[in-house]
Amino acid sequence: MIQVDNLSKHFGTKVAVDHISLTVNKGEVLGFLGPNGAGKSTTMRMIAGFIPPTSGDAKVCGHSITDEPALAKMKIGYLPESAPLYQDMTVIGFLKFCASIRGLSGSDRKAAVDRAIETCFLNNVAEQSIDTLSKGYRHRTCLAQALLHDPEVLILDEPTDGLDPNQKYEVRELIKRLGETKAILFSTHILEEVEAACTRAVIVDRGRIVIDGTPEELLKKSKTGSLTDLFREVTSNDTDAAA
């Protein structure tokens, strides 16, 4: 459902993403790992259609993100890295706005908003103004926005970042549940999440994919049987990466 083909992104002379190719099928949850600055967010932004690739292409449900951006974007639910929100709106007002902009109206819109509020446990704060919410609630409000139109593809940039352990667990369970019927690409720094939620994982470093496999395969590749050791072995730390 997500088909990324030789995707590259250059910022000036800096190569942020270097010929990345990957596929995510329906029912798959792909964990996207890598050190800071490895090109994870840039790759996800390109697939979500926010920034145009320098070369290569990504197809979402058969629609190219460069040639048919509107059709591709309709199939995607996207959670940006910092979970940005319109601070002056209420949670329910924001979700209604997002649903309207995705073409939902009337009872469809109400049902979609109610479902998203339910799924992301936002009942308590639905009428509250977003600038009064705690970080966990903000994050889940932005996640709810990505689920509104029941997309076939989910792209989640660090969906568990800034959540407490209980919330992390809930979001992981949610990703697993949604992954049964959708194609999900999510990035994370937390290696336990790979075993907890992913059916497959890739590790990127300096814009290239260095490892691709199921969590079991990854564990086998590690000499010590620990994902952390494997991660440290195949990726460079940021001082090396900058050089």
Place this chain on the structure above:
Amino acid sequence: MPTLTIYKRELSSYFSQPTAYAIIVIFLFLATGLSFSFGKFMTIGDASLEWSFFFWHPWIYMLLAPAVGMKLWADEHRTGTIELLGTFPISTWSAILGKYLAAATVWLVALLMTFPIWITVNYLGDPDNGALISGYIASFLVCCTFLAITLLVSACTRDQVVCLIVSVAICVLMVLCGYDDFTRELSKAVSPGVVQAIVTIGVWDHFSSLNRGLMRLQDIIWFSSIILVCLLGTSAILSAKRA
């Protein structure tokens, strides 16, 4: 349709916060205050609003119009919500139009709220109401032009203060260029050709003839082409920023 959704969101954001009210109150205060003091509305005994009332509008707009438009894109960049807008299945144009029209609506409301002065001249004298309507159109077009300039500047920066200062500077320049006292001083220093060139940047030539009740096609084209160029420029800058 997405244009309408964005228009509604922006408009409710203006009116759910103090911005719109502050602007409207200050505008009404300045517009009527200047008419009755420096404009000599009562003593001049003229049942037209050309000099006593509309004359002051460009001076007020050059300071206040950027205050309404400055947040439009600067805020999206600062909070990162531009990433949401950029990944919704909508065109950049519908976002630009929706935002621009919302800001223009705030000003339309402010301008319409000056209706007591229109009632007053009709009560006290026998004005040419066609010319008054033309004066209102002239005033609104100047305001829309300044808003379009602010929108363009707003797309360039994430800092509202920078946007405000730069937009005000441009608007002040457009008001000063072509203002009689200014050009008289200028003509002492430079050749008439240069003065003529500078006058064409100014709003007065186009504003004054409309204000006198003279609908000239060239003035309408002048205003609408500046607005159109600014909106096109906004679209170009937004796409360039993403790449």
